[in-house]
Amino acid sequence: xxxxxxxxxxxxxxxxxxxxxxxxxxxxxxxxxxxxxxxxxxxxxxxxxxxxxxxxxxxxxxxxxxxxxxxxxxxxxxxxxxxxxxxxxxxxxxxxxxxxxxxxxxxxxxxxxxxxxxxxxxxxxxxxxxxxxxxxxxx
Amino acid sequence: xxxxxxxxxxxxxxxxxxxxxxxxxxxxxxxxxxxxxxxxxxxxxxxxxxxxxxxxxxxxxxxxxxxxxxxxxxxxxxxxxxxxxxxxxxxxxxxxxxxxxxxxxxxxxxxxxxxxxxxxxxxxxxxxxxxxxxxxxxxxxxxxxxxxxxxxxxxxxxxxxxxxxxxxxxxxxxxxxxxxxxxxxxxxxxxxxxxxxxxxxxxxxxxxxxxxxxxxxxxxxxxxxxxxxxxxxxxxxxxxxxxxxxxxxxxxxxxxxxxxxxxxxxxxxxxxxxxxxxxxxxxxxxxxxxxxxxxxxxxxxxxxxxxxxxxxxxxxxxxxxxxxxxxxxxxxxxxxxxxxxxxxxxxxxxxxxxxxxxxxxxxxxxxxxxxxxx
Numbered sequence: 001x002x003x004x005x006x007x008x009x010x011x012x013x014x015x016x017x018x019x020x021x022x023x024x025x026x027x028x029x030x031x032x033x034x035x036x037x038x039x040x041x042x043x044x045x046x047x048x049x050x051x052x053x054x055x056x057x058x059x060x061x062x063x064x065x066x067x068x069x070x071x072x073x074x075x076x077x078x079x080x081x082x083x084x085x086x087x088x089x090x091x092x093x094x095x096x097x098x099x100x101x102x103x104x105x106x107x108x109x110x111x112x113x114x115x116x117x118x119x120x121x122x123x124x125x126x127x128x129x130x131x132x133x134x135x136x137x138x139x
Numbered sequence: 140x141x142x143x144x145x146x147x148x149x150x151x152x153x154x155x156x157x158x159x160x161x162x163x164x165x166x167x168x169x170x171x172x173x174x175x176x177x178x179x180x181x182x183x184x185x186x187x188x189x190x191x192x193x194x195x196x197x198x199x200x201x202x203x204x205x206x207x208x209x210x211x212x213x214x215x216x217x218x219x220x221x222x223x224x225x226x227x228x229x230x231x232x233x234x235x236x237x238x239x240x241x242x243x244x245x246x247x248x249x250x251x252x253x254x255x256x257x258x259x260x261x262x263x264x265x266x267x268x269x270x271x272x273x274x275x276x277x278x279x280x281x282x283x284x285x286x287x288x289x290x291x292x293x294x295x296x297x298x299x300x301x302x303x304x305x306x307x308x309x310x311x312x313x314x315x316x317x318x319x320x321x322x323x324x325x326x327x328x329x330x331x332x333x334x335x336x337x338x339x340x341x342x343x344x345x346x347x348x349x350x351x352x353x354x355x356x357x358x359x360x361x362x363x364x365x366x367x368x369x370x371x372x373x374x375x376x377x378x379x380x381x382x383x384x385x386x387x388x389x390x391x392x393x394x395x396x397x398x399x400x401x402x403x404x405x406x407x408x409x410x411x412x413x414x415x416x417x418x419x420x421x422x423x424x425x426x427x428x429x430x431x432x433x434x435x436x437x438x439x440x441x442x443x444x445x446x447x448x449x450x451x452x453x454x455x456x457x458x459x460x461x462x463x464x465x466x467x468x469x470x471x472x473x474x475x476x477x478x479x480x481x482x483x484x485x486x487x488x489x490x491x492x493x494x495x496x497x498x499x500x501x502x503x504x505x506x507x508x509x510x511x512x513x
Contacts (some may be wrong), residue, residue, distance in 0.1 A: 001299065004143040006384060006397035033456075042216060042226040043387055043398075045194070048234040049428040050308050051446070052320030056328045056343035056386045057233050058350045058430050060221055061385060062195035063398060074391050080399035082197065094389075107508060116186065119301070122239060127294030129241040129381075132257040136249050 007115040008093060009079050013086035015114065020089035023096040023104055027071055033094070035074075037066035038084035063087075070095035163207060176200035185402070185433020186199065186210045190340040190476055191217025194401050194432050211353065211476045218477055228333040231395055232388040235405040235430075240302035242434075246375035247311075247409060253304040258380060259434070307377035308334030308407045308426060318423045321450060338468040342446075345471060349445060350430055353476025354438040360464040360474065362440035364448050371410055373444050376426070378406040380434045404435050408443035410451075425451055445470060456463075 008016050024032070042060040049056055064087035066077040075095025077087040096104040164170065177184050177200040187199040191214035199217060203272035206212035242258025245251050257263075259276040311317050321342060331351075336344060349357065364371040389396045409424040427447025429439030445464060452465035463469055473479060 002399055003395075009397050009399045011345065012422075016156050040224055041466060042193075042221065042224045043385075044226055044229040044330075045385070045401075045429055046232045047227050048232045049430070050235060050306060050405070051426045051428045051450075052323060052342075054320075054323040054328070054343065056346040056350075057193060057229075057330055057332075057430060058347065059192035060226065061230070061401060062193060062198065062224070064228060067390070077389055077397070078387060078396065078398045080385065081195070098391075117301075120296075122301040123296040123298065125241070126300055127292075127296040128254050128290040129258045129302060130294035130300070131290045132242075132260075132294075134255040135391065139337075 001119055002110055002115050004097065005090075005094075007111055007118055008090055009086075010118055011114045013079075013083055013089070016025070017085050017089040019107060019110060019114075020092040022107070023070070023092055026104075031071045033069040035067040035069065037064070037091075038087050039065055039069075040082060041065050043078075066091040068092070068095065071099070073099050165293070171204050173197055173204065176203050181434060183208065183210065183213070185431070185435045186354060186438075187213035187217055188433055189431040189435055189438065190214035190351060190353060191221065193217045193221045196402075211480045228387055228390075231388060233383055233385055234305060235403075236303075237384055237403065238302070238379055238403065239384075241382070241399070242303055242380040242407035243302075243304055243377065244375070245307050245377045247307065247377075251304075251307055251377070252310075255355040256302075259476045302381055304379070306407070311376060311409065311424065311426070316424050317426050318420075318456075320426075321454075336471060338471075339472070340467070344448070345449060345467065346428065346430070346442075346446065348471045348474065349394075349442040351438060352442070353479065354435065354441070356474045356476060357441035357445060358437055358480070360470050361444040362450075364462050364464035365443060367462075367481045369448060369464050371444055371448050371464075373408040373410045373427070373440075373447065376405070376407040376409045378436060378440065380404045380436070402433050403430065404433065405430050405438045406439040406443050408440065408447055410444075410447050424491065425456070494505070 003012075008019075021075050043080055045058045045061050046055050047058040048054070061080055063080055063084070064083045065076050066075075066084070066087045068075050068077075068088075068091045070092060073095040074092040075093075075098070076089030077089065077094060079086045079090060093107070096107065174197075176306075177196045180200075182204060183203050184196055184199045187202050187210060188196065189208070191199070191202070193199075193341050195217070199213065202213040202216040202220075203210075205216060222276065236309045240256065240258070242260060243253070243256045245255060249255075308317070323342060325341050325343060329341045329347060331344065331347050334344075336348065360504055361371075363369060365373065380403070384397050384400050386395045386397050387392070406429045408427045408429070410427070411422075411424065426441035427445070427450065429442030429446065431438045431442070448461075448465050449467045449470070452461050453467070
């Protein structure tokens, strides 16, 4: 249901960091090269408005961003808010999951489990709203 | 008494700031923690974010604390902070269709696909103070968790049900009830942070200006148009509040990368649109759009009303007197709370030289007046 990046960006930062540690434990420290970050930055929010389906700039979103190389593989991590640890973990996992031959395929079931936990949490969140659904009486 | 230019006062300014900082805590209450503000003063945080044009809930909480609750000052702090950071990219276009709705209502149709969800709302409460809130203690948290669990149980969580709904406006469009939207020819949406407004402006500039405008100013302009200084007769097609996933393009592959969710409010307003300029076209409704960070309902409704009024005014399809709210230049140049408050507040600063000039003009006018008297 959710993409890998949706799962990882919306999961608790510590859980994602633990997953990145699993990857980093397989490499020497020198295998990681930071290209930029971790740093705070802005992304401009483009919104599709509901009249003509055209786009406009609705403001900026504060993000944390990291770009790195893991054993020569580029990795990109960005997450909303001030969350350097989370962004770094996302970059490590991005690099790991892009590597030729998929050497970190064992991460995927763990990410899928995180996705199930996220789905359950969001289903509960919506259920609280669904409890306020209006039942109209027609006269 | 002489009227001269002055300099100095640095020590007085520093001590004035120190005095203000002290007064915040001299009452003896515990200092506010930022999570308390972001959790319990949600609307103040939302307002600081959308008027500051920066989505950053914890920083907005800090701004609210530093500004001692002054909403315009808080948004000013956030907008100033925004200028210290690098913009690295724009997001991929985010549509309200992707919102995981917590609240979704329509005043146009009773039955909308998915139903009407009141969500977190206080619209229907009697406006009486709740004295028990003054007595809240740590038990309140445990009680809130229990009440929330009961709401979740009442809503019966279902696999895959996270609050995605079709737009009411899509139904209106399918039924050909809406006027054709204005054509936009820009390759990129207008950016107020890089370009100066000139009129007539692209609609993307209008929407950006309204999205970061002072909520009270928008409400006043929209109210004037609805109440009689204009010809707006709006009906709420749909208002939704919830969580909007945000995506950017991966810098290596270009594929969509989700970077999290933001809280946002979105609305579409329909209003009657008499076809004055094109009488051969069948009568249809006009549509206006509003969007803001956080839960900010009056803001987005006011924005949508004004968007619709300005579009109709530009097309010449307003049937009655247009009123000041239909004057796009007037509204957009006066709705930014930070600009307006900054300009108004600057009159507190010394104007000794300009006032001296005013006095000399006044003296000459008096002399002239006396010379004219018989």
